[in-house]
Amino acid sequence: MKTITTLVAVIAATCAVSAQALTQQPLTLAPQQVREWREDITFYRSALAEHHIDLYHTASKAHFDEELDRLVARLPELNEFEVVFEMMRITRLVGDGHTQFPVMAGPHQHFPLKFRIVDGDVRVFAASDAYGQYLGAELVSIDGVPIDAVLETLSPAVQPAENEYGLLHSLAFHLTVDNILYGAGITDEYGSARFVFATPDGQIAPEQINSVSMGDFLSQTTNVIERRSPFPEPDLALSDSLWLSTDQASRTAYLYFSSYPDLEDMTLFAQSVSRHLETNEIRNLIIDLRDNGGGDFYVGLALSSPILMTDSLDWNQGIYVLTGRATYSAAMTNAVHYRQLLNARLVGEPTGGNPVAYSELGSFHLPNSGRMVTFSERYYRLQTEVTHGVQPDVFIQPSRDDFLAGRDAALDWVLSDIRDGHN
Structure with a gap:
């Protein structure tokens, strides 16, 4: 972790x-x-x-x-x-x-699309400018292979996949990896593939798409169907992956936390967060871990320490943590910590990482290919019961309708709970 x-x-x-x-x-x-x-x-x-x-x-x-x-x-x-x-x-x-x-x-290329599996459908949730018209579309096939057969072929190999929730996340990601699709015998040639989409208005649209480098993949897939922040602009930001925004009217703060900085930066950021919450008399805090795939959980604990000293927060019912299928490794561990230390309610999907599992990543490289191999060095029991993922206190299953409308069902539930006075 x-x-x-x-x-x-x-x-x-x-x-x-x-x-x-x-x-x-x-x-x-x-x-x-x-x-x-x-x-x-x-x-x-x-x-x-x-x-x-x-x-x-x-x-x-x-x-x-x-x-x-x-x-x-x-x-x-x-x-x-x-x-x-x-x-x-x-x-x-x-x-x-x-x-x-x-x-x-190792060297790899991606098709400039990002997918999410919702209600059994594989849907486009991000795309490059050239394919932005397919946002929300359902992926039907790749090079003539029906999508169900594609998923069946990839399921035994994609990584990480500690449970069915993490598997959904890994499958969606690996659908973009040209090397994997070709190595699995799904695509006919390397560098290009024919994707067939069913658009939300019922049209069937085939598209021959070329793969790009990972750098281009990350920079190009900027057209996105979903929203994340409930409030306009961050009040505090350490990076695009760690920032805080607040709503004075509801006395609510939203903390987006998708990757781990170093310990010193996190400590300073957490102290600033605590001062900001206290100064603005914030009562409710939402910590979003849904996009966090892991790092150093001790750094995550450094975030919670100053927050614990913030007296303005509603320590009975006002702390929420959003979790999902991509919440993995240290982020999964910190979700457990925040439930225990901050009296947080977990809302969303179960985590992609298991709370009772082998963990702590070591690695070595193969002598000829130079390929990296990772392995588990420890075994953690973060709870007494063995479950598939950390189970949320409030399970919010993403739906097709929510996805297509750009609604964030888990976040909407939290905001509604705050408006209703935590009923």
Whole structure:
């Protein structure tokens, strides 16, 4: 949970990889590449067994070794992307979200769309300017493969996926990754695919879309269907991923927290938040963790410490934490902390991370491919009951109608509860 930032840093570094270097169609492995991957898989097998706290807690050693042996035998007939997809699938057999063979830690490209799975539909919630007309549209197929079959193919491999909620989030993200779609045998060629959409007005729209580098993916997918802040402008902001806005009329503050800064910056920001809440006599505080995939939970505790000293807040019913399928690792842990320390009510979906699970991310690199592998070093029991995700106090299931209308059902419930005097 604390060391997930290691993976984030590696992923960020790959944004610099040029799209040009990835556009060549992958070929079946050459004999030298086969030998190198065999060495990598041998190293992977021994290093993972050495470093993981309990490698065979879900899949038996016999089954795990059998899958690796089968992959080694197939190497001469596979290309690089197919090998990576198989390594992802086999690593998923370990059965914990911090043990990964992350495609994002190597060169990768994305289609300039972002998806969300709502009421069983795969919907476009963000897109580049070229495809902004598909916001809200349902994804029907990719290169002729029906979307249900696409999801079935990807489900055993996408990461992380500690429970069904986290799986939905990971599936939606990996639908954008060109390498994965090609490696899984879904797309016909690398670099381009035919997406078919059903638009909200009932039209069927095919579109041939080219993939782009991750840097372009992040900068281009700026047309978004949803809203986040209930109030106009932030009063305090450390970054785009950590800021506070307030509404004087309802004496309510909304704190958006989607990634972790360093401890010093968080401490200073939290002190400013506490002073601002006290000065403005804020009674209600909403902490939004729905987009937070993890970091250092001790930094999250540094946020709560000054807030605990804020006497203006309604400590009986006025603290809320929004959670969802993307709330993972340290953010999941901090959701539990805030429920305990701040007397917060959790509202939204269960978290994508499990509160009783293997955790704390370690890593090593394969000697030939340089691919990163992560593993769990600890086991946490954040509650006595084993559940799929941290269960919210108020479960708000996102609906298709809410999504298409741009309504934030969980946030709307909280604001209504505040208006009604916490009835």
